[in-house]
Amino acid sequence: MIGNLACTFGRQTAAVAPRIIQMRRFLHGTHFRVSSSVEEALVDGRPIVALESTIITHGMPYPQNLSMAREVEEIVRTNGSVPATVGILNGRIHIGLNDEELQFLAKSKNLVKVSRRDLPYVLSQGLSGGTTVSGTMIVAHKAGIPVFVTGGIGGVHREGEKTMDVSADLTELGRTAVAVVSAGIKSILDIGRTLEYLETQGVCVAAFGESREFPAFFSRQSGFQAPCQVQNEEEAAKLIASTLALGLGSGVLIAVPCPKEEAASGQVIEDAIQEALSNARSKGITGKELTPFTLQKVNELTSGKSLDSNIALIQNNAKVGSRIAVALSKIQTATGKGNLPRREKVTALRPVVIGGINVDFIAKARNTTIQAGGQTNAGQVSQSFGGVGRNLADCLSRLGKTPLFISALGKDEHSESILRYCRHMDMAGVLQLAGHSTATYCAVITGSGELSLGLGDMDIHQQITEQHVSKFKESLCLAPLVCIDGNVPIATIQYVCEIAREHQIAVCYEPTDENKASKPFLSDSWRALTYVSPNLRELRAINRTLGHPVPAELPSRLEDVVRTAMTLTRPLLTQLHCVVVTLGMHGVLLCGRRVEGSFSLCPGTRKQNAAGELCATHYPAIPISREEIVNVSGAGDSLMAGIIAGLLSGYDTDTCVRMGLLSACLSLRSYEPISQEISTVSVNLEQVKARSWPEVKMWKMN
Numbered sequence: 001m002i003g004n005l006a007c008t009f010g011r012q013t014a015a016v017a018p019r020i021i022q023m024r025r026f027l028h029g030t031h032f033r034v035s036s037s038v039e040e041a042l043v044d045g046r047p048i049v050a051l052e053s054t055i056i057t058h059g060m061p062y063p064q065n066l067s068m069a070r071e072v073e074e075i076v077r078t079n080g081s082v083p084a085t086v087g088i089l090n091g092r093i094h095i096g097l098n099d100e101e102l103q104f105l106a107k108s109k110n111l112v113k114v115s116r117r118d119l120p121y122v123l124s125q126g127l128s129g130g131t132t133v134s135g136t137m138i139v140a141h142k143a144g145i146p147v148f149v150t151g152g153i154g155g156v157h158r159e160g161e162k163t164m165d166v167s168a169d170l171t172e173l174g175r176t177a178v179a180v181v182s183a184g185i186k187s188i189l190d191i192g193r194t195l196e197y198l199e200t201q202g203v204c205v206a207a208f209g210e211s212r213e214f215p216a217f218f219s220r221q222s223g224f225q226a227p228c229q230v231q232n233e234e235e236a237a238k239l240i241a242s243t244l245a246l247g248l249g250s251g252v253l254i255a256v257p258c259p260k261e262e263a264a265s266g267q268v269i270e271d272a273i274q275e276a277l278s279n280a281r282s283k284g285i286t287g288k289e290l291t292p293f294t295l296q297k298v299n300e301l302t303s304g305k306s307l308d309s310n311i312a313l314i315q316n317n318a319k320v321g322s323r324i325a326v327a328l329s330k331i332q333t334a335t336g337k338g339n340l341p342r343r344e345k346v347t348a349l350r351p352v353v354i355g356g357i358n359v360d361f362i363a364k365a366r367n368t369t370i371q372a373g374g375q376t377n378a379g380q381v382s383q384s385f386g387g388v389g390r391n392l393a394d395c396l397s398r399l400g401k402t403p404l405f406i407s408a409l410g411k412d413e414h415s416e417s418i419l420r421y422c423r424h425m426d427m428a429g430v431l432q433l434a435g436h437s438t439a440t441y442c443a444v445i446t447g448s449g450e451l452s453l454g455l456g457d458m459d460i461h462q463q464i465t466e467q468h469v470s471k472f473k474e475s476l477c478l479a480p481l482v483c484i485d486g487n488v489p490i491a492t493i494q495y496v497c498e499i500a501r502e503h504q505i506a507v508c509y510e511p512t513d514e515n516k517a518s519k520p521f522l523s524d525s526w527r528a529l530t531y532v533s534p535n536l537r538e539l540r541a542i543n544r545t546l547g548h549p550v551p552a553e554l555p556s557r558l559e560d561v562v563r564t565a566m567t568l569t570r571p572l573l574t575q576l577h578c579v580v581v582t583l584g585m586h587g588v589l590l591c592g593r594r595v596e597g598s599f600s601l602c603p604g605t606r607k608q609n610a611a612g613e614l615c616a617t618h619y620p621a622i623p624i625s626r627e628e629i630v631n632v633s634g635a636g637d638s639l640m641a642g643i644i645a646g647l648l649s650g651y652d653t654d655t656c657v658r659m660g661l662l663s664a665c666l667s668l669r670s671y672e673p674i675s676q677e678i679s680t681v682s683v684n685l686e687q688v689k690a691r692s693w694p695e696v697k698m699w700k701m702n
């Protein structure tokens with residue numbers, strides 16, 4: 001359900017233009033993930049070109065499909081626009097794909113070809129696939145992207161008057177206000193009847209360039225004339241702008257002929273098409289499987305000439321389409337007209353992370369025990385980048401959530417290396433201060449991966465002040481979730497909690513360590529928190545601050561650990577929705593209220609929560625040998641980021657926790673606190689479903 005998470009958290013944003021809020025809730029709702037480059041272009045009003053992904057998943061063989069996708073995106077950039085390849089990964093529509101996601105679509109088998117009719121099923125089942133012309137048009141229109149580039153559109157199939165086999169691309173052009181730049185209609189189709197059908201749908205069709213001859217995909221000639229003609233990109237942009245301004249609700253088809261030097265002989269292609277169609281009929285191939293089969297067969301029969309022409313025409317379309325998008329953007333900027341939401345410079349609806357960032361020096365001993373007394377212990381020393389807030393923001397970014405990260409750095413050699421390393425994150429909220437040192441932390445770890453000693457120079461974190469954070473108040477007020485760590489000054493935590501209480505924002509507090517865990521609990525600020533994620537020591541420190549009895553010694557046996565954790569979380573659940581107790585090698589314990597037989601991470605109303613039954617659910621960790629453990633410093637942060645990513649995606653509690661456990665397992669094997677292997681491909685719904693998980697146990701706490 002679009003915007004579900006924002007509605008669940010019940011925020012009121014009446015002070016912001018309703019149409020902008022509606023667009024942002026769509027783009028950051030349960031079913032959508034927008035890349036940072038596309039999001040920034042939408043916010044800034046820069047030209048964007050939507051690109052389909054069926055050509056990657058079903059149109060070309062690997063590796064040509066991957067190299068083609070990369071080249072097309074680069075052509076779009078070179079000609080002044082931002083590429084927004086649309087694809088579906090694990091039940092989420094992605095608007096803008098990174099290279100890893102492109103590779104996933106290019107290499108994977110049995111992906112779904114997703115048109116309008118397929119979208120609900122594919123999303124509900126958590127499947128992956130390539131979007132067709134019609135599927136991509138829907139997404140582009142809702143995202144406010146008016147120009148879409150493809151190879152060739154679908155149409156009326158040959159003998160369509162008997163089979164009624166008409167592509168959904170045509171009806172989509174009749175009801176979705178997006179300009180489609182293509183090489184005309186695939187020559188395997190009935191071009192004449194397709195043009196007639198487009199006329200019936202009220203679609204404006206224009207040939208691009210010197211001739212009104214309607215192109216036929218591989219060939220520049222089809223034997224049919226286009227109803228209209230535009231000579232260049234500026235004329236095409238004016239035509240699109242007029243269509244949008246009239247509010248007709250229909251699209252525009254700009255038909256760009258294949259470059260002369262690459263165009264295949266029309267008769268050679270036609271002969272190959274007839275043979276391929278005959279072959280398809282003999283094999284009983286029909287429907288949406290017909291086009292990819294025929295194109296592959298034509299490629300074989302023409303010894304690859306059709307594939308070369310295919311790639312050349314797509315690249316040419318990308319160049320033309322990008323330039324049209326630039327020209328259209330200039331018109332819209334000058335006139336302020338069009339039926340798209342006005343793309344003002346506003347903050348996108350996404351999570352916010354506030355916390356520490358530092359350079360980590362990790363010293364890992366070779367032996368399981370470290371000798372004290374001045375001896376030199378054999379081991380390995382490495383440098384990485386950490387800080388609880390940075391770790392959370394890093395992991396969330398790798399999982400496709402790209403939060404705004406608010407923190408502070410010095411202006412020194414460490415800060416420059418941090419900013420280079422964190423290029424994949426939104427660091428717009430990070431303050432750089434001359435005369436201050438970037439935070440540094442040194443961890444001494446045993447050969448088994450346990451933290452033995454930590455030393456830190458963290459004074460810069462005191463500069464994450466209320467005044468600095470208040471500069472991003474709009475982002476806080478519109479965020480679906482705010483994460484804050486224990487490195488942040490108490491006054492800043494109180495400020496964030498006040499905003500959270502006023503705007504009903506969900507806040508997750510990561511205690512950081514035993515000494516910092518109690519900061520929100522020194523006042524009534526903690527009552528505004530939604531989640532807190534302590535380990536057992538931090539949980540004990542919180543209870544001590546609140547004046548509750550605590551054990552002098554903490555147990556190590558799992559049964560005793562669970563019993564102690566339940567005792568210590570019970571007082572917190574009078575106000576908090578959920579306490580996530582991290583248990584290291586034992587996994588994680590979720591403590592909260594079960595309503596109507598189930599526990600949901602999404603907070604309900606206070607009345608619902610009060611009526612629920614207190615329960616604790618234990619999820620064992622993914623088994624990993626001591627030899628495989630490289631670094632434990634970021635595992636807890638990876639766990640929490642994975643849980644939050646699942647929560648923001650609208651997944652059930654089991655899936656959220658298991659996404660966290662997958663992320664933590666990857667980070668335990670990494671020298672970096674947050675594993676670079678964490679991604680939307682390695683941690684997702686499909687990965688959770690594919691793994692066999694240990695038994696989950698639940699206890700009543702009442």
